[in-house]
Amino acid sequence: MIKPLASELLKSCLIENHIPEGMQLSGKLHTAPEKSDNASPAMKSDLPGEYFHAGEPGTIQPQDWQTLRQKVEEFFAENGPLQDAAKHGGRPYEYRFQQLQMARETIQALIDKRNLAIEAPTGVGKSFAYLVPAILYSKLTNTPALVTTETISLQEQLVNKDLPLLQKLLNIKFKSALAKGRRNYLCLRRLSLAAGEHQSDYIPHPSMEGDIDRIYAWSERTRDGNRDSADFHIQNESWGYVCCEAGNCSFPKCRFQRECFYRKAREEWAKADIIVANHALFFTDLAMQIESGDESGGLLPEYGSVIIDEAHTLEDNAAQHLGLHLTYNGFNAMLNKLYNPDSARGLLMRKGSNALELRSSVTQLKSLAKEFFGQFQEYLLECDDPIRPVTRGGIFTNSLQSPLMDFRCELGDYAMEQTDVDFRSELESLVNQCDMYIDYIHAFINMTLPDSVYWVEEDSRQLILQTAPLNVAEILAQELFTRDFPVIATSATLTVDRRFNYFTNRTGFTRGITRQLSSPFDPEKVTLHVAKNMPDPFDEKYEQALFKALEYYISLSDGKAFVLFTSYSMLRKAADALESFLFHKNIKLLMQGSDMSRSMLLSEFKRDVRSVLFGTDSFWTGVDVPGESLSNVIITKLPFAVPTHPLTQARCDRIKLQGGNPFFDYSLPEAVLKFRQGTGRLIRSRQDSGIIVILDSRINTKRYGKTFINSLPPYPQSGE
Numbered sequence: 001m002i003k004p005l006a007s008e009l010l011k012s013c014l015i016e017n018h019i020p021e022g023m024q025l026s027g028k029l030h031t032a033p034e035k036s037d038n039a040s041p042a043m044k045s046d047l048p049g050e051y052f053h054a055g056e057p058g059t060i061q062p063q064d065w066q067t068l069r070q071k072v073e074e075f076f077a078e079n080g081p082l083q084d085a086a087k088h089g090g091r092p093y094e095y096r097f098q099q100l101q102m103a104r105e106t107i108q109a110l111i112d113k114r115n116l117a118i119e120a121p122t123g124v125g126k127s128f129a130y131l132v133p134a135i136l137y138s139k140l141t142n143t144p145a146l147v148t149t150e151t152i153s154l155q156e157q158l159v160n161k162d163l164p165l166l167q168k169l170l171n172i173k174f175k176s177a178l179a180k181g182r183r184n185y186l187c188l189r190r191l192s193l194a195a196g197e198h199q200s201d202y203i204p205h206p207s208m209e210g211d212i213d214r215i216y217a218w219s220e221r222t223r224d225g226n227r228d229s230a231d232f233h234i235q236n237e238s239w240g241y242v243c244c245e246a247g248n249c250s251f252p253k254c255r256f257q258r259e260c261f262y263r264k265a266r267e268e269w270a271k272a273d274i275i276v277a278n279h280a281l282f283f284t285d286l287a288m289q290i291e292s293g294d295e296s297g298g299l300l301p302e303y304g305s306v307i308i309d310e311a312h313t314l315e316d317n318a319a320q321h322l323g324l325h326l327t328y329n330g331f332n333a334m335l336n337k338l339y340n341p342d343s344a345r346g347l348l349m350r351k352g353s354n355a356l357e358l359r360s361s362v363t364q365l366k367s368l369a370k371e372f373f374g375q376f377q378e379y380l381l382e383c384d385d386p387i388r389p390v391t392r393g394g395i396f397t398n399s400l401q402s403p404l405m406d407f408r409c410e411l412g413d414y415a416m417e418q419t420d421v422d423f424r425s426e427l428e429s430l431v432n433q434c435d436m437y438i439d440y441i442h443a444f445i446n447m448t449l450p451d452s453v454y455w456v457e458e459d460s461r462q463l464i465l466q467t468a469p470l471n472v473a474e475i476l477a478q479e480l481f482t483r484d485f486p487v488i489a490t491s492a493t494l495t496v497d498r499r500f501n502y503f504t505n506r507t508g509f510t511r512g513i514t515r516q517l518s519s520p521f522d523p524e525k526v527t528l529h530v531a532k533n534m535p536d537p538f539d540e541k542y543e544q545a546l547f548k549a550l551e552y553y554i555s556l557s558d559g560k561a562f563v564l565f566t567s568y569s570m571l572r573k574a575a576d577a578l579e580s581f582l583f584h585k586n587i588k589l590l591m592q593g594s595d596m597s598r599s600m601l602l603s604e605f606k607r608d609v610r611s612v613l614f615g616t617d618s619f620w621t622g623v624d625v626p627g628e629s630l631s632n633v634i635i636t637k638l639p640f641a642v643p644t645h646p647l648t649q650a651r652c653d654r655i656k657l658q659g660g661n662p663f664f665d666y667s668l669p670e671a672v673l674k675f676r677q678g679t680g681r682l683i684r685s686r687q688d689s690g691i692i693v694i695l696d697s698r699i700n701t702k703r704y705g706k707t708f709i710n711s712l713p714p715y716p717q718s719g720e
């Protein structure tokens with residue numbers, strides 16, 4: 001029964017203090033034209049004659065597909081258009097068989113409308129290998145391709161480098177667009193309230209006025225109203241008062257609809273052949289489609305194919321974005337919009353028959369909310385842990401729901417009385433937000449979401465009530481992988497021990513094929529050192545042995561090393577232990593957790609060639625340092641996650657319940673994937689070479705150690 005489940009999950013998409021992207025129920029901004037410029041596929045297509053598609057997608061002839069395959073082959077062939085890349089600012093051309101192979105697999109999967117999971121190691125040139133088939137397929141079928149990525153850096157690469165370059169290299173014109181969630185765009189109607197004569201009724205602190213003035217000035221010069229393009233820093237809180245918000249858009253009656261940035265952005269998406277989005281927006285859109293039961297019911301235009309890059313994070317991304325996320329700060333911010341007792345500001349300062357009572361209700365709700373969320377804080381204090389699962393209902397008191405329901409009704413009446421349309425729209429949006437808080441608080445307290453994991457978490461900034469679906473595979477199998485469009489999932493790390501089982505089991509990947517490409521880099525350029533005499537990491541002698549081994553291997557490469565730890569405390573100890581050794585060697589130590597940011601650490605690591613960088617978690621993935629600076633990757637310990645996170649615990653419990661083995665079926669493959677990501681930092685270009693050092697003896701002493709080694713390319717091992 002996927003629909004009710006999905007529907008419940010969708011309800012859980014409330015994110016902090018705004019109505020989620022996926023939750024707008026009325027007044028939806030349907031601004032995308034009815035593909036008027038797409039009405040005739042033949043009109044839109046500007047492919048060379050042989051591609052000319054004069055009918056519905058079903059009328060495409062076999063020879064059209066054949067031509068498509070041929071075009072892909074020609075593009076990547078040794079004397080094909082790709083060899084001109086350098087002339088247009090791209091990388092010098094290198095024929096890469098693996099790239100051609102990936103492009104072939106991709107175009108065939110698109111033509112056959114089947115799914116493809118393809119592992120493409122660093123250096124394959126995977127973005128071109130999927131973009132070229134996707135562009136050609138999109139033009140021929142007249143359906144856009146959606147490319148979704150995990151990281152902003154990859155999105156930027158696609159939008160700013162790869163797609164413009166392909167525009168020059170391909171003999172066709174195509175359109176591409178970067179799609180962002182609506183909260184990234186400035187809403188001119190809300191800005192007019194924030195900067196207008198009743199400003200003090202709208203923004204809760206006088207301190208925000210300067211920010212609003214700057215945003216107002218920027219609104220007159222910005223072309224896209226996109227927060228990221230602002231040339232000054234905008235506080236999150238101020239932006240929350242002027243951004244586009246689901247459930248708070250008066251289109252088509254809005255007087256700003258002609259200039260509306262979000263409307264214009266969506267029109268661009270609707271015209272695009274390639275839409276680039278991130279996983280968060282992709283899953284929000286998917287959730288909206290599930291909820292509405294309508295494939296066109298999402299935020300994004302209907303697409304004809306999906307390419308999921310960085311697909312190794314698919315399960316976690318789906319879990320994160322299909323779950324409930326509720327914060328005390330968000331709830332408080334919603335109340336502040338209505339009335340802030342400290343500054344005597346807010347929407348309820350306007351005249352209205354029950355304004356006074358409502359203001360007093362807000363003050364009361366604030367103290368009830370403190371009490372309500374306080375019980376979760378106490379729950380965390382009981383175990384002195386910043387994160388704790390909630391495994392049964394009835395532990396917490398729902399003291400907020402009933403007063404919030406009463407308040408919501410009175411607020412609705414107050415909104416109805418208002419004659420100013422913009423002001424009323426703002427109030428109605430807050431009434432909707434109250435409704436959703438009522439629903440979500442009820443869902444969390446009574447644990448009504450089926451097959452979900454619940455937990456309470458406190459980070460440095462706020463208290464969070466969170467849920468995530470336990471079985472993402474079931475949802476994705478039904479709602480993504482069996483739809484009538486092909487899905488291409490790709491990453492440098494999808495396999496464990498050269499098999500796709502783990503990926504397919506965890507993500508529900510189905511109705512397709514899997515392919516693993518070899519690395520285009522020469523494995524002989526890497527030497528694998530597996531330290532033989534290291535004690536077990538749980539042995540008391542391990543620490544001293546580790547420090548000695550680090551000195552030895554850092555000397556071996558004369559610095560230029562990336563040392564990866566699994567805990568910050570060990571990183572610190574190692575940094576202290578090696579301080580004088582590194583000083584005498586005149587090697588600079590860069591360390592995660594110092595006062596340098598991640599990007600500062602990386603740029604210094606690249607600049608000072610002999611420097612050494614000690615990093616934990618986030619440095620195992622997504623770090624790209626080609627060249628001599630990174631000649632040595634040292635793995636201090638195999639990266640097994642401590643299963644303390646409630647979602648990890650619940651996944652392990654589920655595996656056990658189903659007769660599986662949580663270690664072999666979950667912890668080990670997760671560790672292998674992370675290990676592959678970590679070791680993958682070394683070789684980033686054909687010119688790179690170096691050593692990989694493993695200082696965890698379990699790789700030799702435990703049977704599962706082979707799984708780690710077998711998952712690496714066939715690097716020669718040092719005989720030491």
Ligand code: SF4
Pocket residue numbers: 029186187188189190244245248249250251254255256257260261262263
């Ligand atoms: S400017 Fe108007 S149409 Fe655009 S998002 Fe705001 S309310 Fe909606």
